[in-house]
Amino acid sequence: MSSETKQILTTDGIPLEVSLKKAEKKNKIKAFLLVAPLLFFLIITYVFPIGDMLFRSVDDKMVTQMLPKTFKAMENWDGQELPDEEVFAAFHEDFIKLVEDKREGKLSTQLNYTKNGFKSIIKKLRRKSKSFEEGNYKEQIMAVHKRWADVEYWRAIQRRAPEFTGQKYLKGMDMYVNEEGKIVSVEEDRRIHRVLWLRTLEIAFFVTVFCFLMAYPIAHLLATLPMKYSNLLMICVLLPFWTSLLVRTASWMILLQQQGIVNDFFVGIGLVADDNRPEMMYNKTGSYVAMTQILLPFMVLPLYSVMKTISPSLMRAGKSLGGTPFVAFWKVYFPLTIPGIGAGCLLVFILAIGYYITPALVGGASGTLISNQIAFHMKSTLDWSFASAMGLMLLSGVLVIYWLYNKIVGIDNIKLG
Amino acid sequence: MALPKYTEPHYRIWHYIYLTICGAVFFFLIAPLFVIFPLSFNAEEFLSFSDGMKRLDPDAFSLRWYKDMIYGTKNPWGLAAKNSFIIAIFATIGSVILGTVAALGLSSRHMPYKGLIMAVLISPMIVPLIISGVAIFFFMAKAGLAATHTGIVLAHIILGTPFVVITVTATLSGFDHSVTRAAASLGSDPVNTFMKITLPLILPGVISGGLFAFVTSFDEVVVVLFLAGLENTTIPIQMWTGLREQLSPTILAVATCLIILSTLILVTAELLRRRSERLRGINQ
Numbered sequence: 001m002s003s004e005t006k007q008i009l010t011t012d013g014i015p016l017e018v019s020l021k022k023a024e025k026k027n028k029i030k031a032f033l034l035v036a037p038l039l040f041f042l043i044i045t046y047v048f049p050i051g052d053m054l055f056r057s058v059d060d061k062m063v064t065q066m067l068p069k070t071f072k073a074m075e076n077w078d079g080q081e082l083p084d085e086e087v088f089a090a091f092h093e094d095f096i097k098l099v100e101d102k103r104e105g106k107l108s109t110q111l112n113y114t115k116n117g118f119k120s121i122i123k124k125l126r127r128k129s130k131s132f133e134e135g136n137y138k139e140q141i142m143a144v145h146k147r148w149a150d151v152e153y154w155r156a157i158q159r160r161a162p163e164f165t166g167q168k169y170l171k172g173m174d175m176y177v178n179e180e181g182k183i184v185s186v187e188e189d190r191r192i193h194r195v196l197w198l199r200t201l202e203i204a205f206f207v208t209v210f211c212f213l214m215a216y217p218i219a220h221l222l223a224t225l226p227m228k229y230s231n232l233l234m235i236c237v238l239l240p241f242w243t244s245l246l247v248r249t250a251s252w253m254i255l256l257q258q259q260g261i262v263n264d265f266f267v268g269i270g271l272v273a274d275d276n277r278p279e280m281m282y283n284k285t286g287s288y289v290a291m292t293q294i295l296l297p298f299m300v301l302p303l304y305s306v307m308k309t310i311s312p313s314l315m316r317a318g319k320s321l322g323g324t325p326f327v328a329f330w331k332v333y334f335p336l337t338i339p340g341i342g343a344g345c346l347l348v349f350i351l352a353i354g355y356y357i358t359p360a361l362v363g364g365a366s367g368t369l370i371s372n373q374i375a376f377h378m379k380s381t382l383d384w385s386f387a388s389a390m391g392l393m394l395l396s397g398v399l400v401i402y403w404l405y406n407k408i409v410g411i412d413n414i415k416l417g
Numbered sequence: 418m419a420l421p422k423y424t425e426p427h428y429r430i431w432h433y434i435y436l437t438i439c440g441a442v443f444f445f446l447i448a449p450l451f452v453i454f455p456l457s458f459n460a461e462e463f464l465s466f467s468d469g470m471k472r473l474d475p476d477a478f479s480l481r482w483y484k485d486m487i488y489g490t491k492n493p494w495g496l497a498a499k500n501s502f503i504i505a506i507f508a509t510i511g512s513v514i515l516g517t518v519a520a521l522g523l524s525s526r527h528m529p530y531k532g533l534i535m536a537v538l539i540s541p542m543i544v545p546l547i548i549s550g551v552a553i554f555f556f557m558a559k560a561g562l563a564a565t566h567t568g569i570v571l572a573h574i575i576l577g578t579p580f581v582v583i584t585v586t587a588t589l590s591g592f593d594h595s596v597t598r599a600a601a602s603l604g605s606d607p608v609n610t611f612m613k614i615t616l617p618l619i620l621p622g623v624i625s626g627g628l629f630a631f632v633t634s635f636d637e638v639v640v641v642l643f644l645a646g647l648e649n650t651t652i653p654i655q656m657w658t659g660l661r662e663q664l665s666p667t668i669l670a671v672a673t674c675l676i677i678l679s680t681l682i683l684v685t686a687e688l689l690r691r692r693s694e695r696l697r698g699i700n701q
Contacts, residue, residue: 035534037515046549221435233443246672
């Protein structure tokens with residue numbers, strides 16, 4: 001009771017607290033309504049489709065829907081020896097239906113992902129099944145090809161029964177589920193994806209290191225020079241930043257080709273023989289050089305914006321207290337630039353890890369990254385669920401770095417230009 | 418940056434080494450762009466300097482590849498340029514409107530879940546383009562917008578808005594909200610206040626965000642590669658195909674034009690940034 005009497009009332013007689021809450025709520029809704037159009041636009045056109053990728057990457061309904069009766073009959077099968085007549089009959093029934101709909105080709109593609117060798121035996125089965133007699137399908141199917149009498153192939157079909165599967169993710173790490181249901185790695189000479197992941201990390205890491213080593217001195221110079229000189233030099237950083245990625249890649253293709261200017265220069269100073277010009281493009285070197293130059297501005301700009309705020313008197317103070325310039329730099333200046341280093345390195349690493357265009361053009365076979373593999377599966381093999389799985393594996397790595405970036409720098413602190 | 422007279426010799430040497438390193442890095446950054454320029458005037462079909470060019474023989478230079486770019490038969494550059502400009506202009510308008518309005522909401526201190534929403538709005542800039550490309554392709558294919566201009570414009574709005582949100586939020590951080598309250602107290606409705614007071618003050622941020630969005634769209638190739646049909650070819654797509662198949666000097670002529678365009682954009686962006694800094698300086 002006493003608390004009510006203490007309440008402050010507005011002129012309308014409503015308690016101030018209530019009135020204030022109402023106003024706050026109204027403001028909240030107003031602010032949210034401004035953000036809402038973009039937020040919903042992005043959720044529909046961008047966030048949901050990424051969720052769709054997640055769904056596609058694990059979705060395995062296709063085979064489940066193509067062979068419904070077979071999988072139902074297989075429920076009672078222990079998988080030790082060849083399934084009995086019931087499964088064969090169900091499989092025959094499903095198969096005839098698929099042939100009627102002309103979908104048996106899709107089935108063979110799908111089953112071939114699980115085990116090689118299904119393509120030819122399904123083709124053969126389609127031809128022979130026309131003259132099948134009713135009853136005793138087990139023997140008739142087994143007579144088509146000896147692989148139909150191999151229990152391994154029936155186990156392979158059974159493995160496609162679940163509607164969802166993580167096998168695309170395993171494939172992305174060069175692993176698979178073997179006949180005993182254990183997760184194992186593929187043979188050493190077929191581990192193409194692991195090589196790609198490692199190479200992507202390696203190139204992204206070294207590009208970040210190179211960018212840092214090159215950006216630090218020039219960011220320092222830009223931050224300490226008088227305005228009129230630094231503005232001029234800043235153009236050297238900003239012009240590449242604003243120039244088309246393809247233009248910059250094209251210029252590296254011209255520079256690095258075998259008859260190109262860099263090679264001409266090396267021959268000119270006698271570093272290499274004219275008939276023994278090194279291949280600098282279509283390999284890792286090409287990716288390193290071009291990516292470092294293209295991503296360098298993204299390292300310079302955050303470093304510069306941090307260094308700009310460091311007062312030169314701090315270095316003078318360090319020196320006046322008896323430190324040599326090196327000690328003053330290492331103990332005073334360098335620690336103050338760490339936020340900029342963090343921001344620049346994370347930004348460059350994030351950009352480098354997902355690079356596609358430049359490696360595809362100058363990287364050749366040994367300089368391509370995981371992105372190129374994703375594009376390959378999207379455009380050439382059309383294995384979209386595998387492309388989605390690889391994309392999401394890459395994305396989860398990037399999101400971890402993004403989260404770190406947000407912790408260290410804060411996304412609201414991203415500065416452009 | 419002159420050294421004081423009392424600097425010891427070995428620090429002096431260090432200083433010159435440092436300057437040399439800086440010079441080399443600046444050279445590494447800017448020199449590749451200038452290779453394209455002279456080679457685009459090459460009279461011959463090679464992509465290296467001919468002997469005539471090295472002797473500065475006027476006959477070794479020609480406008481051949483520029484003529485080929487504009488008048489060449491079966492040259493896709495005309496259609497590509499038209500498409501690129503149409504797509505970039507509409508994508509910029511869309512990004513600027515959506516991004517500015519969202520930035521206004523985000524800058525309000527009443528905004529709930531600010532960090533989370535900001536993270537979602539910025540994500541198209543952080544997520545690798547190849548993944549954005551795959552996701553947007555799935556959406557556009559379902560919506561029946563693949564291989565249409567509309568689809569590409571929508572995709573570029575997705576990619577362009579983060580830049581507008583960032584630049585406008587940055588401009589608004591130095592914005593004195595008492596001016597809008599003053600306008601309101603003088604009887605102005607919110608829309609009028611925005612048009613007459615807020616917008617002119619944040620205009621530099623809006624335009625520089627718009628420039629980012631324009632360049633992003635104009636230069637974007639990964640997502641367009643998934644979305645574009647033959648009708649929707651753009652300059653980056655043509656450059657990409659050209660660079661993969663045969664590196665013809667015509668591409669260098671196009672590249673030179675693009676460098677000139679980016680120089681113009683750089684100058685505009687720089688002027689705006691300085692103006693915006695001046696304006697913010699007055700507020701403080």
